[in-house]
Amino acid sequence: MSTFDEERLARLIRALPPAPEGWVRAAQELPAVRAELDEVVARAEADAAFRTRLVADLEAALEAEGYERSPRVVEELRIRLQDNRAK
């Protein structure tokens, strides 16, 4: 970047509007979501009854145990449980 005039500065500030708040929040919550997913998967591996409930009805089992049930969590968990079954 070499020189700036105020018109160019204004244009460059304008070029980066905020991303939608919900997108940012979801990305910021990633570590907490991952930790919860890890916990659920570890429990499913250690507890056959819990695993059976998850496989039978994932969302209901998560709700009953007080876990997050956002579509993203449910989808990712479904994939991880399938991967685990495939191993």
Add this chain to the structure above:
Amino acid sequence: MASTLSDSELVARCRAGDEQAWSELVERFSRYVYAIAVQAFRLPDADAEDVFQEVFARAYEHLDRLRDDAAVRPWIGQLTRRLCIDRLRASTRERPADEDDLDAVDPEDTLAMLDDALTVHEALAATPEHCREILDRFFARDESYRTIGDALELPPGTIASRISRCLGRLREFLDGRTDPGSASSSR
């Protein structure tokens, strides 16, 4: 309050499991990732959101692969570009009529401009809070003088002059740290 951590300090803290640092990293790069997806590659909102989440998910998973912590910015930029191109290719496979759209996307000028814009936003983060706030609200958030005046408890008549003064300060700050040999804007 804007963080004063450098990119490499922030990455090091994220790698150590500091969730607050991760939150700050997302905040720092969210506008850049969003702008690449919607301005440079013109992705529709739903695709842009998928790319946005995928960029940060991969960044979170692969942060330990980053060889130079200070290079997080080009790394995230490159990751975003790659995922946008993948998304455009996938949509042309699903809807072959969109192939013309893929050919029409030539994001290089926009990407160069967005790199400069991120540099300016980083400089903005280093200015006093009253300047950062008013410039961001007026230019990036497109708020009216009235909205800004209400939010910051300023008479609307003083806002234009304050914006002008703050732009001047930002310009001085950027010119002061300009490397005369730098040529990124000449791309």
